[in-house]
Amino acid sequence: xxxxxxxxxxxxxxxxxxxxxxxxxxxxxxxxxxxxxxxxxxxxxxxxxxxxxxxxxxxxxxxxxxxxxxxxxxxxxxxxxxxxxxxxxxxxxxxxxxxxxxxxxxxxxxxxxxxxxxxxxxxxxxxxxxxxxxxxxxxxxxxxxxxxxxxxxxxxxxxxxxxxxxxxxxxxxxxxxxxxxxxxxxxxxxxxxxxxxxxxxxxxxxxxxxxxxxxxxxxxxxxxxxxxxxxxxxxxxxxxxxxxxxxxxxxxxxxxxxxxxxxxxxxxxxxxxxxxxxxxxxxxxxxxxxxxxxxxxxxxxxxxxxxxxxxxxxxxxxxxxxxxxxxxxxxxxxxxxxxxxxxxxxxxxxxxxxxxxxxxx
Amino acid sequence: xxxxxxxxxxxxxxxxxxxxxxxxxxxxxxxxxxxxxxxxxxxxxxxxxxxxxxxxxxxxxxxxxxxxxxxxxxxxxxxxxxxxxxxxxxxxxxxxxxxxxxxxxxxxxxxxxxxxxxxxxxxxxxxxxxxxxxxxxxxxxxxxxxxxxxxxxxxxxxxxxxxxxxxxxxxxxxxxxxxxxxxxxxxxxxxxxxxxxxxxxxxxxxxxxxxxxxxxxxxxxxxxxxxxxxxxxxxxxxxxxxxxxxxxxxxxxxxxxxxxxxxxxxxxxxxxxxxxxxxxxxxxxxxxxxxxxxxxxxxxxxxxxxxxxxxxxxxxxxxxxxxxxxxxxxxxxxxxxxxxx
Numbered sequence: 001x002x003x004x005x006x007x008x009x010x011x012x013x014x015x016x017x018x019x020x021x022x023x024x025x026x027x028x029x030x031x032x033x034x035x036x037x038x039x040x041x042x043x044x045x046x047x048x049x050x051x052x053x054x055x056x057x058x059x060x061x062x063x064x065x066x067x068x069x070x071x072x073x074x075x076x077x078x079x080x081x082x083x084x085x086x087x088x089x090x091x092x093x094x095x096x097x098x099x100x101x102x103x104x105x106x107x108x109x110x111x112x113x114x115x116x117x118x119x120x121x122x123x124x125x126x127x128x129x130x131x132x133x134x135x136x137x138x139x140x141x142x143x144x145x146x147x148x149x150x151x152x153x154x155x156x157x158x159x160x161x162x163x164x165x166x167x168x169x170x171x172x173x174x175x176x177x178x179x180x181x182x183x184x185x186x187x188x189x190x191x192x193x194x195x196x197x198x199x200x201x202x203x204x205x206x207x208x209x210x211x212x213x214x215x216x217x218x219x220x221x222x223x224x225x226x227x228x229x230x231x232x233x234x235x236x237x238x239x240x241x242x243x244x245x246x247x248x249x250x251x252x253x254x255x256x257x258x259x260x261x262x263x264x265x266x267x268x269x270x271x272x273x274x275x276x277x278x279x280x281x282x283x284x285x286x287x288x289x290x291x292x293x294x295x296x297x298x299x300x301x302x303x304x305x306x307x308x309x310x311x312x313x314x315x316x317x318x319x320x321x322x323x324x325x326x327x328x329x330x331x332x333x334x335x336x337x338x339x340x341x342x343x344x345x346x347x348x349x350x351x352x353x354x355x356x357x358x359x360x361x
Numbered sequence: 362x363x364x365x366x367x368x369x370x371x372x373x374x375x376x377x378x379x380x381x382x383x384x385x386x387x388x389x390x391x392x393x394x395x396x397x398x399x400x401x402x403x404x405x406x407x408x409x410x411x412x413x414x415x416x417x418x419x420x421x422x423x424x425x426x427x428x429x430x431x432x433x434x435x436x437x438x439x440x441x442x443x444x445x446x447x448x449x450x451x452x453x454x455x456x457x458x459x460x461x462x463x464x465x466x467x468x469x470x471x472x473x474x475x476x477x478x479x480x481x482x483x484x485x486x487x488x489x490x491x492x493x494x495x496x497x498x499x500x501x502x503x504x505x506x507x508x509x510x511x512x513x514x515x516x517x518x519x520x521x522x523x524x525x526x527x528x529x530x531x532x533x534x535x536x537x538x539x540x541x542x543x544x545x546x547x548x549x550x551x552x553x554x555x556x557x558x559x560x561x562x563x564x565x566x567x568x569x570x571x572x573x574x575x576x577x578x579x580x581x582x583x584x585x586x587x588x589x590x591x592x593x594x595x596x597x598x599x600x601x602x603x604x605x606x607x608x609x610x611x612x613x614x615x616x617x618x619x620x621x622x623x624x625x626x627x628x629x630x631x632x633x634x635x636x637x638x639x640x641x642x643x644x645x646x647x648x649x650x651x652x653x654x655x656x657x658x659x660x661x662x663x664x665x666x667x668x669x670x671x672x673x674x675x676x677x678x679x680x681x682x683x684x685x686x687x688x689x690x691x692x693x694x695x696x697x698x699x700x701x702x
Contacts, residue, residue, distance in 0.1 A: 010685040040627075046686020218684035334694050356689040 007217030008045065016222040017050035023229035028054045030181055031228055032174070032318040034062040034167055035188035036346020037216055043355040045218045057186070057225065058348070060318040061170050061270060064138045065091040065344030067316060069269040070305045072163045073097035075298045076135045079161060080110035082296055085128065086161075087121040088135035090114045091344045094337065096307075118145045125158040133292045135161045140194045143281065144255040147262035150287055159292040162282055164263070167191050169279035170270060171211075172203035177273075179319050184210035184228040189220070189243045196251025200239045208237035215243040262287055271305055271340060272316035312339035315348050322349040323357055369470040374500030384498065387476050388462075391483035394492040397459040402494050409494035411459050417520035420455035422446060425512045431474070433550045435543075435562030436636075438511055439478035443485035444566045444636055445587065446515040451568040452583040452639050453524075454575055455517030457491035463512040465499045470509060478509065489568040491515070525594075526601035527581035532670040533648035534606060537570065537639040537655050538563070538663040539614045540591050544633020545622050560618050565637035570658040577654065579647035584640050589693045591631045592678070594640045596692040600676045606642075607679045608668030608690070632693040642670060 033039065039059040042048065048057065061067045074097045080086040086102065093102040093112060106112040111130075115121050118134060125132035132155075136146040143164040150160065167188065174180050187200055192213045200211050210231035214224030224242035231237060241247055259281070268280025283291050292298070305313075309327050314320035322328050322341065332338040334350050341347035372379040384405075389395070395402035398410035426442040436444075443460070450457045462482065466475065486493060546560040567585070574580070582602065586594035591613070599606045615623075615630050623630045637660060643651050648666060655661035673679070678690040 006683075008683040010683065013684045037627075044688060045682045045684050046680075046688040047684070049686045050684075218682075218686075354689070354691040356687075 007219045009219065013050060013218055013222060016219065016226055019226050020050065020055070020222065020229060021052050023226060023233050024052050024055050025229075025232060026054070028056065029183045029229070029232065030318070031055065031057045031184045031186055031225060032060045032182045033057065033186035033188065033214070034060045034171060035190070036063040036344065036351075037190065038062065038186060038188065038214070038221065039348055039351050040346065041216045041218070041221060043351050043357065047218060047221055048357070050222060051225070055225070055229070058318040058321060059315075059351075060174055061273060061316045062188070063341065063344040063346040063348070064142070064165065065089075065095055066312065066340040066347045067165065067270045067272065068092070068095060068137055068163055068340075069271045070096070070098055071269065071302050072161070073102070074099070075293065076102060076133075076161055077105045077110075078298055079133050079292055079296045080105050080112055084131040084133045084296070085111045085113060085124060086133050086135060087113045087115045087124060089116075089137065091346075092135060092137060094343045095340050096343075118149045122149050122154060122158060125155040129157065131295070132158050133161055133296075134158065135163065137163045139165055139167045139188075140191045140259070143263065144194065144258045147258040150262050150283075150290055151258065154290065159290045159295045160283070161292040162263075163268075164281050165268060165270065166199075166265070166279050166281070168195070168199040168203040169276055170273065171200070172207070173273065173276045173279070174317060175204070175207045175209070177317060180317055182209065182318065183232060184212070186221070186224050186228065187211050187213040187239075189213060189215045189246060192243065192247045192251065194252045194255045196247070197239050197241060197249050198251075204239065210237050211239045212242045213240070213247050215246060270316075272313035307339055310339040312341045312349070315341050321357065322352040325349070329353060367472050369466045369468055369472060369475070369500055371468055371500050371502070374466070374498055380498060383472070383475075387472060388479050388496070391479050392486070392493045393483070394486065394490065395494060397492045397494050401492070402496070409459070411494070411516060414518050417518050418522055420450055420453045420517045420519050420522050421514065422449040422453070423512065423514040424449060425510060427507070427510050428547070429507070430547075430550055431508050432477075433562055434546050434560060436564040437478055437481050438509060439480070439482035440485050440564045441636060442511040442513045443482045444564050446513040447485070447489050447491060447566040447568055448585045448587075448636070448639075450515050450517035451566070451571040452585045453517065453519055453522045454571070454580070454583065455519035455522060456572065457489045457515055457517045457568055459492050459494045459516050460486065461495045461497075461514045462493055463497040463499075465501060465506060465510045467506050467508050468500055468503045485566050489566050523580055523583050525582045525584045525598050528598055528602035528604045528606070528642045528670045529581060530604065530670055530672050531645055532581055532642045533645050533666055534595070534608060534668040534670065535641045535643060535648065535652055535655070535664060535666050536586075536591065536614065537567065537641070537661045538637070539616050539619070540586070540635055540638065541615060541619045541623065541630025541633050543636040544590060545619045545630060548626065548628065548633070549622055556622070558618060558622060560622065563635055563637035565660055567637055567639055567660055570655065570660040571639060573658055574651050574654050577647050577650050579644035579651065580641055581644065582642040586635045586638055586640050588634050590629075590633045590635060591640065592629070592690050592693050593632075595678045595690065598640070598642060599678050602670075603675045605671045605674045605677055605679060606668060607671050607673075607681070610680050610682045612665055612667045614663045614665050631690065645669075
């Protein structure tokens, strides 16, 4: 009996690895992806074993928790200290702020709730008279969910601390930063189901480097890497869809409309990179009554992000691997994280610590 | 202070008439086996006695159980408490002799639920010939705990006891069945996910299965992969023996529904609890017999060899993935949380 086609089939994976070895140029190549789920898939499946030593794949600013600036954590702590119920995703509670993590704020008596979806924050708000604030982090995959709750008659005691980010803008800025030396992008499949391909063309087109949207199964990722290397071999650099079974060229227009209706572009700060023009969102004026920053008068909070010895900024800009950092695995472990890349479960350091990076034969 | 007949009141924990009635009507009748010596459960003395065995060593274990939801697909906190303690004894190679049952209940808890929980506890003991010989009941005020907490202590007889540190190079790693069923069934049952699945916990007493393989010998280490799942169990076995446990992902038995939910939530089935499984590290010479014997038992029909022991990375667990890559399987950090995107 024929086995069903598996996206982790070892024979096909080996064939793709052979193709990659033929396509790869003799010089070193640096491919960057910007998605924690990609790093998880690459590391959990041990895919670096299929790549020649000259082909390096690194996670850039792909972990939403990791790139959230200290100032936003500080704002969340301040709101919680003002007595509101602060709802957020699990990983956020352990990211260092200037004074406190949200976890530490909770142990000092603040009401911090870990939620699994935006709906849960709405439910909590409907069941109380207290102020409830949803700390909205994540890229274009989570932004539509935040937009959806604000368009669905939310309770008046709910507000949103917006910290959503736009990934194509950051990918463009990274290319212009000194020392990044990126030869090609493995673009995030999930985000691309929402955005489609146009934003990559808009923000990355002028750099003329390969940008290939990849899925998350082992064969998806190896295939996308092969497509990047083929573009490099052919001296080309364009946006290519390596994940057509999920990503349409135009993306998810309904989700795009949700984002567009509720949010407008804003210049926001990325931990490790700095402020990037139009790389985030803020609520449009007609939704400003749900802006937690206004409701709790959070203004001008700027956090200190300099952690002595920590190379998260280099890891987030793909200028270092986790194991290049002197703190990795010594002072900085998932149990005692120093920098944000060890905190977020999608952070490169956390993933490499748990599953091994390149050291396994 | 008032009380109704169908809810727990503070009086039920006060040691008086009402507590006696609760025990006589809702606890004691469930237990067929309540004696391991001269003084037994029905004597309601300050303690109970266990007749001393003539050889071997006594194994004692204790465990406190909290679970959310209290009733879940495949069992409830009573099943879990009994199986948890019996299985801790079983993977020590110990035949369970006697258990205690201490219950702390929140005021206003439905007595009908106590009945169901105690009945499940008693039913789980049946196949193991273990007796419930002593117990305790306390009631705490509303809001002071979440429903019900159960502590059980178990005493068993082993000859000799099997630890979890005895792995040797070349040994074979066996699991007694599919992994991740309990943890994923509980995650699916939690209301915040709004999921409807057919996942059922694997909670069961595994002593009846384990006793069929003990006479074969050659078991160098054994554990039940409860909290932290297979990942925690194998890491502990690797660390304590300073060996490397190497496993093959494609050989690990995992139900399709468990894998599907795991993919959806971003939580590995190897990092969530099992409540009716054993992980064994055995002498390669007897591995085939142990596997066959396990597979002949209904609880072990999905048993499989998943790897072997080496010395390459002392104290670590290495997985060869489905696709043919390699990675470490690390000790889980805490309760798994679903990823953001």
